[in-house]
Amino acid sequence: MKNIQRLLCATPALAALLLVAPAAFSQGNPHTAPQGTPAAQPGSPNSATNPMNEPMTGQNTSTQTDQGSQKMMKSPDAKFAADAAQGGMAEVQLGQLATQKASNADVKAFGQQMVDDHTKANDQLKSVASQENMTLPTTLDAHDQALMTKLQGLSGAAFDKAYVKAMVKDHQKDVKEFQKEANSGKDPQIKNFASQTLPVLQQHLSKVQSIESSMGGGAK
Numbered sequence: 001m002k003n004i005q006r007l008l009c010a011t012p013a014l015a016a017l018l019l020v021a022p023a024a025f026s027q028g029n030p031h032t033a034p035q036g037t038p039a040a041q042p043g044s045p046n047s048a049t050n051p052m053n054e055p056m057t058g059q060n061t062s063t064q065t066d067q068g069s070q071k072m073m074k075s076p077d078a079k080f081a082a083d084a085a086q087g088g089m090a091e092v093q094l095g096q097l098a099t100q101k102a103s104n105a106d107v108k109a110f111g112q113q114m115v116d117d118h119t120k121a122n123d124q125l126k127s128v129a130s131q132e133n134m135t136l137p138t139t140l141d142a143h144d145q146a147l148m149t150k151l152q153g154l155s156g157a158a159f160d161k162a163y164v165k166a167m168v169k170d171h172q173k174d175v176k177e178f179q180k181e182a183n184s185g186k187d188p189q190i191k192n193f194a195s196q197t198l199p200v201l202q203q204h205l206s207k208v209q210s211i212e213s214s215m216g217g218g219a220k
Contacts, residue, residue, distance in 0.1 A: 077187035090144035
């Protein structure tokens, strides 16, 4: 009987404890979300932005620009401009080498003329390329780099002959390419550059051929 009485007395206290405990646990748990807070709905200011639903305007513009540049660089005019830029750089660097290593006064003077004239032409071509949104080469191609290396290993009369021979060959090729662009180029600015530069190249060719003749009938 005493045990039964004790159980009956304890039951109300135990029941009260069970009712209070969940509320106390909820208040003391910082991770329990408050009741009644609505979840963020799609499209509301608090919802996360779905990148898949936003227009990719910047990316599309960039892609179109890249495709346009690639298309432009495949055109004959753009190829001519790239080749002319590399050739112009080579003429300047080889001319600088001639001013240092040539033993013939005419060869040395021709080298300086190459530096002056082709630096000016290179600057004009860079201006055209900037207006056309073109990126021109900034390094020598394999052929010109090999020629540079070869000439660096020569001196005296051997250098003079090898340099003059290379200049005759290069300018014959350049005159032909610039003449073609000046006659049939489609891009007005690049075509105009070729037309303006062609007489200078023709004068270079005539002069270096004269030097070649004066050195013994041809640089071999």
